[in-house]
Amino acid sequence: MAPPSYYMILSAVLFCIGVSGVLLRRNVLIIFMSIELMLNAVNLAFVSLSRAWGSVDGQSIVFFVMTVAAAEAAVGLGIILATFRNRATVNADEINLMRW
Amino acid sequence: MPLWLFIFLAALAIIGAAGVVLQRHPVHSLLSLVMTLVVIAVLFIGLGAATVGFLQMIVYAGAIMVLFLFVIWLLNLQSQPLEPGHLALKFLGSLGSAALIAELLLFVVHPPPAITQNRAVAMDFGSIGRLAQSLFTDYLIAFEATSVLLLVGVIGGVALARRTTAGGGGAPGGTP
Missing domain, CATH: 1.20.5 (Single alpha-helices involved in coiled-coils or other helix-helix interfaces)
Incomplete structure (x- = not known):
């Protein structure tokens, strides 16, 4: 039986890999995937703590996180498509129209 | 879930997550991400959260990832070399990630007493x-x-x- 702290370690490692993906890659799609990875790492922490406390609240929060992720994916991918149509690039460094 | 199974699944999840960051081709990154998501769904089911686990499998590994795949195909993205620029940013990012993981590991080494054991459900x-x-x-x-x-x-x-x-x-x- 793996104790909850092991799940927290796994969650932390996955979250940090997601952070490094956002910081190291310049392809906006990869950055977006890394954000999804971070959301999932947090979901894992929620579910493991839900199991540890014997309460179903954490699973409800995971449900909401999934909904937010779905809406975010729809809008974010729409933005990526619109940007690609205008600038013909997915490199985050070349999409600098709003940079001061 | 027995410990050896957890360690096996955790290794699979971390390999998949590292693949997301390290693969050159966006489709390969996406497939790595799908592997991680499926492993997390299995972990959910192993934790007793069957509903959330199946939702994860259907909504995340199914619907959202297919959306990503369609966008990658629509944009016709090809394999790209890992971008060289912004070394300072990469250094800061690696440092920040390392600090974050060290802090979280410190918390795990000395956990509050309440979360070292699962309660009976x-x-x-x-x-x-x-x-x-x-x-x-x-x-x-x-x-x-x-x-x-x-x-x-x-x-x-x-x-x-x-x-x-x-x-x-x-x-x-x-x-x-």
Whole structure:
């Protein structure tokens, strides 16, 4: 039986890999995937703590996180498509129209 | 879930997550991400949260990842070399990630006493009935707000992805 702290370690490692993906890659799609990875790492922490406390609240929060992720994916991918149509690039460094 | 199984699944999840960051081709990154998501779904089911685990499998590994795949194909992205620029940013990012993981590991090494053991739970712990009871009583307002959020997401997605005609208004800045 793996104790909850092991799940927290796994969650932390996955979250940090997601952070490094956002910081190291310049392809906006990869950055977006890394954000999804971070959301999932947090979901894992929620579910493991839900199991540890014997309460179903954490699973409800995971449900909401999934909904937010779905809406975010729809809008974010729409933005990526619109940007690609205008600038013909997915490199985050070349999409600098709003940079001061 | 026995310890060896957890360690095996954790290794698979970390390999998949590292693949997301390290693969050159976006489709390969996506497939690595799908592997990680499926492993996390299995971990959910192993934790007794069956409903959330299957939702993860259907919504995340199914629907959202197919959306990503369609966008990658639509943009016709090819394999790209790992970008060399912004070494200072990469250094800072690695440092920040290392500091974050060190802090979290410190918390794990000395955990509060309450979370070192799982509590005993009822048989129907992760069932859809328990989850629905929680969603429709304690989180009712948040649940209703979620429906508005999804509606906004649908409208936003359609408005952004629409190709505007020469004379018409519509999507912000969308001349093809």
